[in-house]
Amino acid sequence: MASNYLSLAYLLLLAVSGNAIPIVDIPIIGSTNISLANSAASCFPALGFSMPSWVPSSTNGWWCDPSTEYAFVGFSYEVTECQSKETLKREFKDIRNKFSGRYVRLYGACDRAGFYDDVIDAAWEATVGVHALIWFGFDNSPIWQTRRNQLFLTLHTNPKAKFVTRLVQFGSEPLYDDVLDVGTLASQVWAAKANLQNLGIPVTISEMASEFLGAGLKRSQLVYPTRERQEDIHVGGSSLVFSQPTNVGNEADYFNLLDSKCEFFKTVAGGGVGWFAHIYADGQEPGYGIYDVYWREKFWFRPRTRC
Known part of the structure; x- marks a missing residue:
């Protein structure tokens, strides 16, 4: 998806029936048989959780x-800059310690050998979970297949990978960018599910709402931002539409609006709504x-993580 269509907040729709896993935009395809922790203080990546000095033997709990x-x-x-491991560690810790972030959602691609190993090490040290991404790009290059294979190899061989990788996003707006047709994308997602099933890492995609609707998916499966100029949340039927700000002042107002709706997000049917x-x-x-480009905060940003 071209950058001028990117939204300022990506919404994470949470499902809690049984042992369900979080979903981004559409239902996740993947293992649902992992045991979840009951106490927030004892689970990853809750605020206040301390990483162990060893790699656990199982993701149960x-x-x-x-x-x-x-x-x-x-x-x-x-990650197009291919940040060094030290930069990843420093910035992931900043996300965790200054902003109380629990997850990092990767965007773009770095094709440097060992880069995702560096992401894993940085996430482990900073105590943040990762939404990994298979990036297609915008030139219809087949390089996404190499990226997929390398990511899966790392997930299977790095012992810490399944403890920090919450999910794998199979593309970012691949239908909108016309890089794969619906049938091919679906078969790739199912193949990815099978590949990662023994690791307990689920698979999802991020996509424009119009592409899901065009493929015949129900609006109730979608939570998406738009490029309207107003800053408001519209709730109609079972869909949520989030507007996007157009300047720094609107950006601050937009995030303040999201923060002010914490109580509403907490009670949305299906387990609540989280946002990036x-x-x-x-x-x-x-x-x-x-x-900003000088590493100054453009406005005060300390949104709530619970209410």
Whole structure:
């Protein structure tokens, strides 16, 4: 999806029936047989959780129950710069310690060998979960297949991977960007599910609402932002539409609005609604960051993580 259509908040829809896993935009396809922790203080990546000094033998009881993951959950984080491991550690810790972020949602791609291993190490050290991404790009290049294979190899071989990787996003708006047709995308998602099932890592995609509707999916499955100029939340039937701000003042008002709706998000049927701020810094995507290009906060940003 081209950057001028990116929203400033990506919404994370949480499902809590049985042992369900969080979903982003559409239902996740993946394992649902992992045990979830009952106490927020004892689960990853809850605020206050301390990482162990060893790698656990199982993810049973490791992940927090999705019903606790409403309101602000973290940042989108662009990786085209191929940040060093030290930069990843520093900025992930900033997301965690200054902004109380619990997750980092990767955006873009870095094709440097070992990069996702660095992401895993940084996430472990900072105590943040990761929404990994198979990035297609905008030029119809088949390089996404190499990225998919490398990511899956890392997930299977790095012992910490399944303890920080909450899910894998199979593309970012792949239907909107016309990189795969519906049938091919569906088969790829199911194949990814089978590949990652023994790790307990579910698979999802991020997509424009119009593409889901065009593919015959129900509006009730969607939570999406738009590029309207107004700052408001519209609730109609079973859909939520979030408007996007158009300047720094509107950006601040927009996030204040999301923060003010914490109590509403907590009670939305299905386990609540959580949201990401897109994006961490203007150096990653000009105009969209919480930090400007000089690493100054453009406005006060300390949204609630619970209410």
